[in-house]
Structure formats: structure tokens, C-alpha cells
Amino acid sequence: MEKKRYPQINETVYQETLENGLNVLLVPKPELEQTYGVFTTNYGSIDNQFVPLGEMNMVKVPDGIAHFLEHKLFEKEDHDVFQEFTALGSSANAFTSFTKTAYLFSTTTEVKKNTEILLNFVQDPYFSDSSVEKEKGIIAQEIQMYDDQPNWRAFFGIIETMYEHHPVRIDIAGTVDSIQNITKDDLYTCYHTFYHPSNMTFCLVGAFDAEEMLQVIRHNQQQKTFEPVQEIKRESVMESAHVYKKQAVLHMPVVTEKCMIGIKETPTQNPDQFIKEELISEMILDYFYSKSGAYYQELYDLDLIDGSLGFETERQGSFAFSLIGANSTNVEQFRDVVLRQLDTFKSYTFSEEAFTRMKRKMIGGLMREMNATSNIANSISQYHLLGIDYFTLLPTLEAITKDEVEAFMHQWITADNVSAFFIKKEAEHA
Amino acid sequence: MMNETVIEKQGYRLHMIQSNKFKTLHFVAKFIAPLSREDVTKRALLPFVMQQATENYPTSNAFRQKLDDLYGSTFSMDGSKKGEMHILTARMSVVNPSYLSANEPILEEAVRFFNEALFAPKVVADGFDPKIVAREKQSLGQKIDSIKDNKMQLANMRLIEEMCEGEVYKTHVHGYPEDFDHITPENLYQYYQQVMNEEPFDLYVIGDLTELNVEALCDQHIERSTNAPMPSMQATEKTVVEPKEIIEEEPIQQGKLHFGFRTHTHYSDDDYPALHVFNAIFGGFPSSKLFINVREKNSLAYYAASRFESHKGLLFVFSGIAPADFDKAKTIILEQLEAMRKGDFTDEQITEAKSLITNQYKENLDEAYGMVEMLYNQQFSSKTKTIDFVSNIEAVTKEAIVRVANRIELDTTYFLTQKGAE
Incomplete structure (x- = not known):
């Protein structure tokens, strides 16, 4: 077991890769009441074409299957796993993203038992025809709930304008139609391919003893048998650097119209550079578009936003994009102004004072994120799967120079990597 | 399990909570008054207006940049319903200086800023800045509209309206756009003064306070003449006649x-x-x-x-x-x-x-x-x-x-x- 101290932030991480390939990360924080555990597989909605374990040929599975599988792992032949956690007073949950599926618990007692339940239920699938059919009704309601949410529609709307082929353009939950095709066998195929321990990370953050918990996890894993470690073959989809469509519109029964602007990027494959680009793009967006930002202020002064302006950057191994979006009473003008603002990036330079301020703000933001066990556990797991040590973000951020930020910014926006998506009111009926 | 010390200060109750769980320090201020249809739009508008500008940070830009300079401190303010009372809450968090390599007086600056945001807003003649008030009425109006696009919230709001017809609890916490015409920079400022001078004020400070003299900083920077006792939470009871x-x-x-x-x-x-x-x-x-x-x-x-x-x-x-x-x-x-x-x-x-x-x-x-x-x-x-x-x-x-x-x-x-x- 490797023990690593991070004196600046006063954290310690224990890491070990077990014989079966499972990566374990433990962050003891004895000052807390709770412990948060998360078991993450490097498998999400974009992994829809792959060679199944032990087979030769690439297959394509129905849209929404990773998320469907996440739901179904909780159900066993004679009980629901939620009940095992609730019997201990703990809460459990799970989520599926573009690239990850994560199962989690949080508890203030019985860390060992909770850990074993989590490891065991994720590693013991039970799918039947009838339980798969039953889930379709529940997930259809989940999809329809999201379909009524303009923010969710805008998020996928902008992604669909940016990407032509990449499966990031498919809604994580799939559609009411696509999930109808999912079978028990499909679920087992995906499960056996992507839930091998060597494709997974188990992380605990909170009130426990690291040595003791590592023993528990080791012992649990030694009792189970797995196939030998094999490389997973996933289809890599060719996607051009420019956006698929410059703009698109969705009409919905909304009171407030929305506009999203997307910047499509090509992620670097170098982990050190990757994390720098992530920090830099967040820092730039924050500098211009948070409430202290000059471009936020301009949009506000022009009456184009109502305080709902949001921005984010999403970077993964095979895709990267940044978004700026808001409710607006004039969505076209909002787009025009943001496009003009983004166009200034190619020659923009910062004063030393401004650069110090933007960096300080990011430092404070990172510290604040580290207040929550759930944030630490999810971030440490997800960055680990990208080959990045989460607790080195702070020193990496501190070392970023003004020249690096400007160099990134000058090449960020091109003539054809920006798109717009509108949510507009439905036409008035007479 | 919560290590709280309550100290009656001139004009407020200071609650100090020692905890080594966070890398930040948190300040929370609460003001409380009976919920009323008459005042609710003013109370809803105040957090919007107060976060725009103060005496020393007279633009929204200057206000937010000051927070950024304090290592990305956060400040937010909102109104909420608790029973038949309405509570205005302001929250600020700042990185605990012991995690920063440089020895900077950010804690004192933060306390000073928090006090200014609450007690020294930007004033023009006898009221708030009219431009800010006009623009923030618009922001609040858009916020009210956007609730209608969240169907869960909409259904919840309609349920309470129907259920609590005739009771003060049905009052919308975001206020009513039809009141905007009657709210002027002057009468909003008068109402603000009433809140700040008369309502019960509780100030909470949480974080690793050892070796940080937070109480002294509060004594030095937070000024208020009198405080009021906590009101009773008694709410009106209603028995259902016909569902x-x-x-x-x-x-x-x-x-x-x-x-x-x-x-x-x-x-x-x-x-x-x-x-x-x-x-x-x-x-x-x-x-x-x-x-x-x-x-x-x-x-x-x-x-x-x-x-x-x-x-x-x-x-x-x-x-x-x-x-x-x-x-x-x-x-x-x-x-x-x-x-x-x-x-x-x-x-x-x-x-x-x-x-x-x-x-x-x-x-x-x-x-x-x-x-x-x-x-x-x-x-x-x-x-x-x-x-x-x-x-x-x-x-x-x-x-x-x-x-x-x-x-x-x-x-x-x-x-x-x-x-x-x-």
C-alpha cells in the first residue's frame, strides 16, 4: 500500500492496485462523522460500440444501456439492494455519466458492512426478463421527466449541434423507444465487458482506519474469481474538429427562452497537459462570465441575461467542450454578443493584477470543493481513471503562468468550432 | 456534537461554532420577520439589490472582484419561509487563512466586507440606486417566470396556493410582479432600514477558529445598536372541512x-x-x-x-x-x-x-x-x-x-x- 501525504491541504491518500486489477483509494478523515464510498467503472453512455469480453467482433448496443444497467444492478433475485443499505441507516445511490458509472453510499456507522455490501452488489449481477421489462416503465418516467426540463433539453441540444458522430450526442438515459430494445442478455454482455475489477476504482473518504479497511477490501476481493485482465476494445469514432451545425432550435412550451453556446475542442492525450487545459479553460470562463466578469457585465448591461448565466467545461479522453448559456429575452442578440466576445480571445492579454485575481479565485474554489467528502471521492476516482492525481490540482494550478493561459486562449476559438442552440417558445395558436 | 458558543453582542447574537472539518470559514447572518403579503416582494427584492453594490464597491463588478481578490470568497443572499415567518439569510465563505502560504489579512477583509454588504449598501439621495432597483425588479421578475418552466416547482407552488387559501402561508417567497410599480428606491430603502435596525439578527461563524481571533474582528467591524428577541413560531391552525x-x-x-x-x-x-x-x-x-x-x-x-x-x-x-x-x-x-x-x-x-x-x-x-x-x-x-x-x-x-x-x-x-x- 502506498501512502501519500499532501501537507499543504492536510490530506493523506492510501493507494493500492489489488491482484485482480481493482484500484483502491482511501482518504481517512477522522474529524468527520460520515464516510462516503464510491465504486466507479470506466464505462458510460458513450461506450455503445465495443468487442464483448471473449468475442471477436464489434457490437453496437441500444442507447441508454449503461444507465439501464446502473438501475438494474440494485435489484437481486429476492431483494432490492437499497434495503440492505437502509437497514444499516445508510443511504445509497448511483449515477451514469458519458464516461463513468458510479455506485455510492454514505453512512455514519458500520463502514465495513457498507463497504462489503457495495462491493458485493456491484460484483453480483442478477438480471431477469421480467425485471428488465418492469424497469422500462420506471426509466420511461425518468426520461419524460427530463424531457419536460428546458435546461436538460438545452444541454443535449447544444451537444447535438457540436457532434455529428461521437456518441456523446446520445442522451445518457436513451429514449423511451431505444430502451424498449434492451434485453437481459445485452445487460450481461455490457456487464461482463466493463465491470471487470481492472476497469474499476473503489474509493472511501471519511471516518475510518485505512489499514483496517484495506484488509476488508482485499479479503473481499480474494474470495471472488474474475477473468484474467484483458484490454477492452472500444470503437473510436472519428469526429472532425469543427462543429456539426452552427445552430439549431427547439420549440418548447417555455415561459423563458434560452440560448446555449458551445465550444468544441480536441482533448489532449497527455495527462499533465489535460489537467492544465481543464483548469485554464475553467479559469478563463470564470474570469469573463462569472458575476465579476467584464463579459457578464456587458450582457447584463445590455439586458440580455437575468442572472441565470451559466458556464461549464467538460473534458474526457475522447471529447471536450465548453458551454455558456442563459435565459434571455433576446436569444439571437445574446448569441451575437457572446460570439463577438469569444472572438476577442484570439488576441486577449491579461494584466498581472487580473491574472493574480483569477488564479486566487480558482484556488479558493478548489479548497471549497474539498469540504465535501462526496466531491473528494468522486473527483479522486474520476481523475484517477484519467491518470491524474486530484490532490495535485492545487500545485498545478499555482504553477500555471499568464503566458500559458494566454497561449491556450489565443488558439481556443476558431472560425468553425462554435455553435449555438436555442430553446424558443412555441408559435402562438390562434 | 456541535460545539456552539452564543454571545450576546451589542445589536446581535454571535454564535461561534468550532469545527476542524472545513478548509473554509463560514459566516451566516439571519434576519427574521412575520411573513406578510404586503412586505414579501420588498423582502424578495432586497437580496437582489444588496448584492449589486455597496458604498465602497459601487458596481456589481467591483463588488464581485473584491470577493475574487479574497481567494474566491463567496457571498450570497436569499429569502425563505419558515412556518409563517420570513427569513433573510446572507452567507459568506472564505478560505481558512491557515491553508494559504502567504500571510494575508483576508479574514479581517472578509469580516469587513460582510459587514459592508449588510449595513452599507450603495445609496443615492434617500434611496437605493434607482438604476439598480429597476434592473433587479426585472431580474426578480424573470426568476418568477422561470419557475413556471420547472413543473415540479410549479405544481408545488400551485398546491400551496390552493391548500392555504386565506392563510398567510400561501404567500410566494419570490414576491409578486404586480407590486413592482409601488416599490420605489426610497420606500425599499426605508424598508431595508427597518429590517437592519429592528429585526432579530443572528450571526453564525463556523470553522477552525482556533488561533483566529474572529470574535475580536466581529467586535471591531460589525456595528448595530440594538437587537430584538426571537419571535414565537406559532402558526395558525386549520382543520380540514372538505378535501x-x-x-x-x-x-x-x-x-x-x-x-x-x-x-x-x-x-x-x-x-x-x-x-x-x-x-x-x-x-x-x-x-x-x-x-x-x-x-x-x-x-x-x-x-x-x-x-x-x-x-x-x-x-x-x-x-x-x-x-x-x-x-x-x-x-x-x-x-x-x-x-x-x-x-x-x-x-x-x-x-x-x-x-x-x-x-x-x-x-x-x-x-x-x-x-x-x-x-x-x-x-x-x-x-x-x-x-x-x-x-x-x-x-x-x-x-x-x-x-x-x-x-x-x-x-x-x-x-x-x-x-x-x-
Whole structure:
């Protein structure tokens, strides 16, 4: 077991890769009441074409299957796993993203038992025809709930304008139609391919003893048998650097119209550079578009936003994009102004004072994120799967120079990597 | 479990909570007044206006840049309803200086800033800056409009409007756009002065306070002449005469079936812990009756849950269903309440419910703002300091849960459904 101290932030991480390939990360924080555990597989909605374990040929599975599988792992032949956690007073949950599926618990007692339940239920699938059919009704309601949410529609709307082929353009939950095709066998195929321990990370953050918990996890894993470690073959989809469509519109029964602007990027494959680009793009967006930002202020002064302006950057191994979006009473003008603002990036330079301020703000933001066990556990797991040590973000951020930020910014926006998506009111009926 | 020291200062109660769980320090200020239809729009507008500009930071840009300079400190302000009271809350968090390599006076700067944001807003002549007031009326108006695009919130708001017709609780916390014309920079400023000079003011500071002289900084920078005692939380009681059923239509895909009940059990009552346990068995968790029966057994919904309001004595049930399943879902949901009334639950379920509640409570102790909310709530308890939440929950009996269940009355069923659905 490797023990690593991070004196600046006063954290310690224990890491070990077990014989079966499972990566374990433990962050003891004895000052807390709770412990948060998360078991993450490097498998999400974009992994829809792959060679199944032990087979030769690439297959394509129905849209929404990773998320469907996440739901179904909780159900066993004679009980629901939620009940095992609730019997201990703990809460459990799970989520599926573009690239990850994560199962989690949080508890203030019985860390060992909770850990074993989590490891065991994720590693013991039970799918039947009838339980798969039953889930379709529940997930259809989940999809329809999201379909009524303009923010969710805008998020996928902008992604669909940016990407032509990449499966990031498919809604994580799939559609009411696509999930109808999912079978028990499909679920087992995906499960056996992507839930091998060597494709997974188990992380605990909170009130426990690291040595003791590592023993528990080791012992649990030694009792189970797995196939030998094999490389997973996933289809890599060719996607051009420019956006698929410059703009698109969705009409919905909304009171407030929305506009999203997307910047499509090509992620670097170098982990050190990757994390720098992530920090830099967040820092730039924050500098211009948070409430202290000059471009936020301009949009506000022009009456184009109502305080709902949001921005984010999403970077993964095979895709990267940044978004700026808001409710607006004039969505076209909002787009025009943001496009003009983004166009200034190619020659923009910062004063030393401004650069110090933007960096300080990011430092404070990172510290604040580290207040929550759930944030630490999810971030440490997800960055680990990208080959990045989460607790080195702070020193990496501190070392970023003004020249690096400007160099990134000058090449960020091109003539054809920006798109717009509108949510507009439905036409008035007479 | 919460290490709180309360000190009566000139003009406010200072609550210091020592905790080494956070890398930040948190300041929370609370002002409280009776909820009223007449004042609510002004109270809703104040947080918008006050976050725009102060005497020394006269533009929104300058205000926010000061926060950025303080290592990305955050400041936010909002209004909320608690029973029939309205609370204005301002929150600020700042990195604990002991985590920063450079020795900078950011804590003192932060206290100074917090005080300025509350007590020294930008004033033009005898009022707030008219430009800011006009623009922020627009922001608040847009916020009110955007609620209509969130169908769960919309259904919840309509349910409360219908259910609490004739009671002050139905007042919208975001205010009413039709009041905007009557609000001027001057009368809003007068109202602001009334809040800041007269209302009970509690200031909470949480974080690793050892070696930081926070109390002295507060003494030095926070000025207020007098304080008022905490008001009573007594809310008006209403007994249901005839349950209402309201069905409305919107162009939506998923129907929202919500219920409003009256619990007749309040925060200071002896049966209050039993209401917690009731809710945990009935609908508060994924192992509760609602989730199991509506979702797991009948696949009718993705979510089906209940939540209670402690001070006014209300219980709400929420579910998102296909429009055609209205009757079926309604029957199943009301059957679960009936089962609770008959005591149709096991000792194991009671034990489990208690440990779920205890777990949730303890998890809240790891969150700074969660701790403040619990401590602030405790001030409304009529009982003196024997509030040990965990042992009160442990002591709840099955009889008490059944008693609580039998006091609960259905008041209003609200269904927001698809336009043109059968």
C-alpha cells in the first residue's frame, strides 16, 4: 500500500492496485462523522460500440444501456439492494455519466458492512426478463421527466449541434423507444465487458482506519474469481474538429427562452497537459462570465441575461467542450454578443493584477470543493481513471503562468468550432 | 456534537461554532420577520439589490472582484419561509487563512466586507440606486417566470396556493410582479432600514477558529445598536372541512401528482420526533412505503416521496406519473397513509427508520450551512436546552407513530397533467 501525504491541504491518500486489477483509494478523515464510498467503472453512455469480453467482433448496443444497467444492478433475485443499505441507516445511490458509472453510499456507522455490501452488489449481477421489462416503465418516467426540463433539453441540444458522430450526442438515459430494445442478455454482455475489477476504482473518504479497511477490501476481493485482465476494445469514432451545425432550435412550451453556446475542442492525450487545459479553460470562463466578469457585465448591461448565466467545461479522453448559456429575452442578440466576445480571445492579454485575481479565485474554489467528502471521492476516482492525481490540482494550478493561459486562449476559438442552440417558445395558436 | 458558543453582542447574537472539518470559514447572518403579503416582494427584492453594490464597491463588478481578490470568497443572499415567518439569510465563505502560504489579512477583509454588504449598501439621495432597483425588479421578475418552466416547482407552488387559501402561508417567497410599480428606491430603502435596525439578527461563524481571533474582528467591524428577541413560531391552525381536488393542464409529458396534508404536529410538540419517524417509514427514503409501492411494485413513477414542514404543520407528497395513471397512483398513495394509520409496519421498519434519520442528522453535522440551519431552528423550540435529537428519535414508540398518522388530514390533491390527456 502506498501512502501519500499532501501537507499543504492536510490530506493523506492510501493507494493500492489489488491482484485482480481493482484500484483502491482511501482518504481517512477522522474529524468527520460520515464516510462516503464510491465504486466507479470506466464505462458510460458513450461506450455503445465495443468487442464483448471473449468475442471477436464489434457490437453496437441500444442507447441508454449503461444507465439501464446502473438501475438494474440494485435489484437481486429476492431483494432490492437499497434495503440492505437502509437497514444499516445508510443511504445509497448511483449515477451514469458519458464516461463513468458510479455506485455510492454514505453512512455514519458500520463502514465495513457498507463497504462489503457495495462491493458485493456491484460484483453480483442478477438480471431477469421480467425485471428488465418492469424497469422500462420506471426509466420511461425518468426520461419524460427530463424531457419536460428546458435546461436538460438545452444541454443535449447544444451537444447535438457540436457532434455529428461521437456518441456523446446520445442522451445518457436513451429514449423511451431505444430502451424498449434492451434485453437481459445485452445487460450481461455490457456487464461482463466493463465491470471487470481492472476497469474499476473503489474509493472511501471519511471516518475510518485505512489499514483496517484495506484488509476488508482485499479479503473481499480474494474470495471472488474474475477473468484474467484483458484490454477492452472500444470503437473510436472519428469526429472532425469543427462543429456539426452552427445552430439549431427547439420549440418548447417555455415561459423563458434560452440560448446555449458551445465550444468544441480536441482533448489532449497527455495527462499533465489535460489537467492544465481543464483548469485554464475553467479559469478563463470564470474570469469573463462569472458575476465579476467584464463579459457578464456587458450582457447584463445590455439586458440580455437575468442572472441565470451559466458556464461549464467538460473534458474526457475522447471529447471536450465548453458551454455558456442563459435565459434571455433576446436569444439571437445574446448569441451575437457572446460570439463577438469569444472572438476577442484570439488576441486577449491579461494584466498581472487580473491574472493574480483569477488564479486566487480558482484556488479558493478548489479548497471549497474539498469540504465535501462526496466531491473528494468522486473527483479522486474520476481523475484517477484519467491518470491524474486530484490532490495535485492545487500545485498545478499555482504553477500555471499568464503566458500559458494566454497561449491556450489565443488558439481556443476558431472560425468553425462554435455553435449555438436555442430553446424558443412555441408559435402562438390562434 | 456541535460545539456552539452564543454571545450576546451589542445589536446581535454571535454564535461561534468550532469545527476542524472545513478548509473554509463560514459566516451566516439571519434576519427574521412575520411573513406578510404586503412586505414579501420588498423582502424578495432586497437580496437582489444588496448584492449589486455597496458604498465602497459601487458596481456589481467591483463588488464581485473584491470577493475574487479574497481567494474566491463567496457571498450570497436569499429569502425563505419558515412556518409563517420570513427569513433573510446572507452567507459568506472564505478560505481558512491557515491553508494559504502567504500571510494575508483576508479574514479581517472578509469580516469587513460582510459587514459592508449588510449595513452599507450603495445609496443615492434617500434611496437605493434607482438604476439598480429597476434592473433587479426585472431580474426578480424573470426568476418568477422561470419557475413556471420547472413543473415540479410549479405544481408545488400551485398546491400551496390552493391548500392555504386565506392563510398567510400561501404567500410566494419570490414576491409578486404586480407590486413592482409601488416599490420605489426610497420606500425599499426605508424598508431595508427597518429590517437592519429592528429585526432579530443572528450571526453564525463556523470553522477552525482556533488561533483566529474572529470574535475580536466581529467586535471591531460589525456595528448595530440594538437587537430584538426571537419571535414565537406559532402558526395558525386549520382543520380540514372538505378535501379539495384540483386538476390543471399544461403542455407537458409527465404529470405531477402532489398532495398536501395537515399534520397538526409541530416543531415544539412532544410528538415531533414521532413525525420524523412516521415520514421516514411513509415516504422520506427509498425504502419507504411510497417509493416501494408506487415505483418498485407498480412502476408508476420515477420519484414518489414525502416531506414535512415543521413549523406550519404540513406534509407534502410528490410524484411524477404518466397522465393516464392518475387514479391508480392516487389510490396507491392514499392506501400507504391508511396503512400507517392502522399501524401496518413492523418493528424492524421502525428501527431502520430511526437509524436513517440519525444517519442523515449526523451527515448534516459535516456541512457548515446544514449545521447553521439546525442550530437556528433550535432557537424556536419552546423547550429549554434538553434537545438531544438522536435520543429523542430513539425514544419514539409505535403508538406515537400511529397517533401522529391519525392526526394527519388530507387537505388538497393537486394534479398537473398533459393538455388534452384523458
